[in-house]
Amino acid sequence: MNFHVPTKPWSILYRTYRETIPEVHQQLESWKRLADEIPEQELRNQAVWTIDDKDFHCEGGSVLALLAGGNKEAFIRFLCAYQTICDYLDTLCDKNDSQDPDDFRALHDALLDALTPGEPTKDYYRVRGGHDDGGYLHELVKECQQTLKTFPGYPAMKSAMKELAQYYVDFQVYKHVPEDEREGYSLPSMKNMPRSIRSCVGMSSHVAPLRRSLFIVWLPMQLQSRAPSKKQRN
Template structure:
């Protein structure tokens, strides 16, 4: 645990911040005020997402690490940028959301770079920002020796993510019907989701952990297609589901205020939520135990629990903090370690401003 924390803080976080700083310079050049604001927000307010994804670069060889980090951070910026466009614009058009998220499909499909992303909205001129993000993802994954073998598994996870982003952003009255219908269709094809509730399945599709894991292993070479799909199944749906359910747990109050969909609100009560998340944690740990580098992946799973539960939103809400303590207990000793470490790191970060290469503030 100490070794992982050391490498994350010394090797991963600084390079993640440098990559974000480079993309921030590019975002500042966007002439359209609204698109520039969303682009900068996707970088400045979601540093945590890129830092977390960057941890998976520890799985690859040192000489490949920079390429993997560039792919992960860039892909994550696309996700966060598109989420901002869908969340905060007035559009409720599923065709608009599908076109925007074509960027994520193309990011995993070298040789395809067609700028159709803004075809259903008035704000189109981003000075090539989104196309540049896509192009960098394509360039980096082409250096991964086993990308061809991992591509179909990565695309499957990406398609799930894209579908979620479409269905959860449509008109309020259409969200649940679309998501429920999608769940019914998927559980006929993916037996693993049959023991889930529809909103738990939806949560499992909203994580990028599996894509980043596959990217790291593909960069090392020696991966075949069957192994890639096995890795995918170790992360989807349980480990990814736990990740996003925790994300929704800490955002409940904010989502309620913004009238946004939050999957944690569908649980009957606190006991039901804690029991179901405990089951997700147990099943995720079982499957991650079948992974190469199983110890690493199980630690990451426990670390995710801790990092979310150490979030300021939880720490400043007595009711959420009480629930969080119950969740920390089912995470075990490693979760307690990461929880304390994350809490201390956040406190230090609050007191110290770390200037990025672009002169901004990262957290």
């Protein structure tokens, strides 16, 4: 399938505004409706607030859908579901008083499961216990799994995606433990972590760019088997 890749700033902005952001809003509205049905008020409030407050993450990431050709809609579905998991879990960790690294790691198992089609969902709240989100987080994970299966390049990218996801999970644990415990805190994936990513340790402001790097690595899976020729670009 032939598709046009915009190369000029004005055309990128125009097509993002007209083509991808409206689809992002549709996806997020769908997830927000599901979040509104969460039986536990605290989780419901946090899930709804996260979507309302952090929708710009998905809006910005959707620009990459312009490179996805015929997989544009599926890319946006994955983007919105995965980014919503990231933002929701970040909110749960920020607003939790326990600062328990085991709890943070259990919650973020959702991000690793989301990148593994066929992996059964877990009780991601198992450490903090007693929480019922009505299946909200499970549905987000399953949406990611289902969309990943539609991309022919996924098997080739799976290990790299999960490696980056593990870096992000470790950073989230590190970021949310008490500050006086961070010095000397050992990240399980630190040994093999690229220097460019390792330099971000301790700088929580760099965590969001790391999260978005997942999509940059994941992007080649969306591309058609043959890159567009110059005649197909505008």
